[in-house]
Amino acid sequence: MLCARDTVKLLRNYPSLALWVGGNEQVPPDDINTALKNDLKLHPLFESHSENALSIEEEDPSQYLDGTRVYIQGSMWDGFANGKGDFTDGPYEIQNPEDFFKDNFYNYGFNPEVGSVGMPVAATIRATMPPKGWQIPLFKKLTNGYTEEVPNPIWEYHKYIPYSKPGKVHDRIELYGIPKDLDDFCLKAQLVNYVQYRALLEGWTSRMWSKYTGVLIWKTQNPWSGLRGQFYDYLLDQTAGFYGCRCAAEPIHVQLNLATYFIEVVNTTSEELSNVAVEASVWDLEGACPSYDVFDKLSLPPKKVMSIGELNHPKSENPKPVYFLLLKLYNMSNNSIISRNFYWLYLPGGDYKLLEPYRNKRIPLQITSKTSHKDSSYEIEMNVQNKSEKPDPKILTYKNKFANRREDGEFDMASLEPIHDKTEEKQKAGLFQRLYRQFPRETDGSKITEIKGSDVGVAFFLKFSVHALKTDNKGGEDTRILPVHYSDNYFSLVPGEEMSIKMSFEVPQGVTPRVTLEGWNYQCEVHTVI
Known part of the structure; x- marks a missing residue:
């Protein structure tokens, strides 16, 4: 009890703390449970607002540690899961993304634990495991048409969760x-991680207060180099699942219900949002925009989920088997973007295999970087623009420029402009003009990197990372600087769209950092020396 009371005193002033739980998947013994219930309640002096409240005889205030939060005796009791202590949490394995949205997925209002896969990037595997652990699973075809993954013994030891x-x-x-x-x-695991965790959280928020009251994701990280569900790995590098979950966790969020294909807007705030619109644009693998819809003059009630309308593309004539969907929720008064959500989808019964040849696409990018640092602390802003030609710029309501995410996680809606009727000049480059060129802009000290390309389309699944610049780099050496805090990562840009990514990090003394950009259709790394 001394330990418990000391813990409460240590943590009770944190505003993010929601409740106290006596035991994880258990209830404390009766004597401890009774003592905790007594400690975690208000001092009698504050229980009444009457004039006589101040006349209550003073008691030892240390006996009443925190009466501002609910005390739950165990993580699966008193309203969690089925409320009876049975193991009705989870699941902790791969799911069909659309299943999270279905009524029969989880039967109870509050799920105290649910998780999924969590494979890190290849650099982390090589940095934490011997070469025998670098072998990928065998894909064993079963008679029922499914595939069983057979991981190597080292992955098995590190609690690998399969993707099937x-x-x-x-x-x-x-x-x-x-x-x-x-x-x-x-x-490919990062693609799945992003989709899986975004769908997990969007499936819950789709039924906010109508079926679900809350959910806790297990877990954010592994205390060792595990291969279970995680948002950042043992070396503190975020997986794509982190960014998928954070996208879905926006206070005001536009999303696609993967079970019904209706577009929804989630407003978790206490304020009504009026005079807003949703733009839904479908982009194919050729860079065209075959479907475009705007749902305008909307009002979003507080603490509600609103169904806006059905996505037409899957039911349209000759729909594309694999396509991208960009959803934007914006304020009609100034065209500022409130929420942005990018999907890659396939028709029912299909797959993503057409994305494999899409890797050969060369989409031109322009990256403008601005750096500030003090001693070993760096802050960098990278503005990335898809320079490929828009299929028809007249149909887009506003300029495809996404608002910056501030350090507090909210978005800075300033300086978003309506689009002008202007077609950008298409960059022509041959097969071998895939290199970039970099030069300083004299006016503000920023640097511009251009990735040449002659194709039109989506710059898909881009990822920044920071590395130590080394001239004597040994083959396979992990040069990443970790941790790095990114405003966003694993992002995609449709033709004409641009986005600013902010990053901050510390470097060891004497180390020069460089920023690397990779992507699905950017196998060659692009380096910017700071």
Whole structure:
């Protein structure tokens, strides 16, 4: 009890603390449970607002540690899961993303634990495991049409969660094509991580207060180099699942219900949002925009989920088998973007294998970087623009420029402009003009990097990372600087769209950092020396 009371005193002033729980998957013994219930309540002096409240005889205030929060005796009791202590939490494995939205997915209002896969990037595997652990799983075809992943013994020891569940979930990595090596496997795993955790949280918020009251994700990280569900790995590098979850966790969020294909807007705030619109644009693998809809003059009630309208593309004539969907919720008074959500989708019964040849697309990018640092602390802003030609700039309501995310996690809506009727000049480059050029802009000290390309389309699944610049780099050496805090990562840009990514990090003394950009259709790393 001394330990428990000391813990309460240590943590009770944190505003993010929601409640106290006596035991994880258990209830404390009766004597401890009774003492905790007594300690975690208000001092009698504050229980009444009457004039006689101040006349109550003073008692030892240390006996009443925190009466401002609910005390739950155990993590699966008193309203959590089925409320009776049975193991009705989870699941902790791969799911079909659309299942999170279905009524039969989870039967109770508050899920105290639910999780999924959590494979890190290939660099982390190589940095934390011997070469025998670099072998990717064998994809064993079963007679029922499903695939069983057979991981190597080291992955098995590190609690690897497969990306398939034979009999229920077809292998989510195999949907993109059988991986060739560790790098290919881990990249496809990040695609699945992003989709999986975004769908997990969007499925819950889709039923906010109508079916679900809350959910806790297990877990954010592994205390060792585990291969279970995680948002950042043992070396503090965020997985794509982190950014998928954070996208879905916006206070005001536009999303696609993957079970009904209706567009929804979630407003978790206490204020009504009026005079807003949703823009839904579908982009194909050729860079065209075959479907475009605007739902305008909307009012979003507080603490509610509003169904806006159905996505037309899957039911349209000759729909694309694999396509991208960009949803934007914006304020009609000034065209500022409130929420942005980017999906890659396939028709029912299909797969993502057409994305494999899409890797050969060369989409021109322009990256403008601005750096400030003091001693070993760096802050960098990278503005990335998809310079490929828009299919028809007249149809877009506003300029495809996404608002910056501030340090507090909110978005800075300033300086967003309506689009002008202007077609950008298409950059022409040959097959071997894939290199970039970099030069300083004399006016403000920023640097511009251009990635040449002659194709039009989506710059898909871009990822920044920071590395130590080394001239004597040994083959396979992990040069990443970790941790790095990004305003966003694993992002995609449609033609004409631009986005600013902010990053901050510390570097060891004497180390020069460089920023690297990779992507699905950018196998060659682009380096910017700071």
